[in-house]
């Protein structure tokens with residue numbers, strides 16, 4: 282199998298756009314799942330769609346009571362995404378399993394290769410539904426979130442072949458799982474800078490968003506001396522600068538020379 286060619290083929294499961302635009306529970310998602318299903322079958326796996334819309338290929342151990350190693354990534358994309366984001370991490374473990382299958386190798390644990398439906402949170406104002414359901418952290422009220430056309434996750438999921446009523450049955454017990462491994466393209470420049478083909482992470486960034494309001498004080502533009510002004514934008518700029526500086530490290534250096542000094 283030519284991996285680049287294969288990824289180029291599935292990249293065509295996209296809304297018309299400059300890059301790949303494949304949102305969860307859409308016809309493009311359905312097309313992609315059809316292709317991924319074939320990859321999984323070719324690798325000797327049993328395939329099913331779980332109630333959260335995650336496509337799962339299973340490569341069973343001969344030991345029935347074995348634990349499971351989960352491998353995979355997301356099939357969905359942001360708008361105008363690259364061709365490898367997510368989907369490469371779906372394909373790669375399937376190819377690894379295919380090697381095992383061809384050699385008729387059975388492992389002392391089950392393997393599940395997963396293609397999550399919605400990792401990016403582009404269509405609905407929530408993300409990571411598939412993994413959250415497996416981890417048992419999904420909040421059922423989120424099922425009512427709607428997309429821009431007023432379609433709820435519940436409707437979209439059920440129309441796609443999922444079943445919101447069964448979501449709480451999907452939680453995996455920690456005892457049954459060995460771990461989850463995801464291969465993903467690097468979306469930053471660090472490996473490229475160090476000319477490394479691959480990296481193994483020790484952690485990933487946790488994203489937290491806040492909304493804050495910075496209040497300034499209106500005063501006359503001509504007669505208020507600079508040191509008596511309270512310009513909200515200037516205050517915001519200082520906050521942004523300090524935040525950026527405090528998270529600075531070797532890999533997050535400034536480009537374009539020294540920043541002005543603030544006290």
Ligand SMILES: [Zn+2]
Pocket residue numbers: 355366367465
């Ligand atoms: Zn991704």
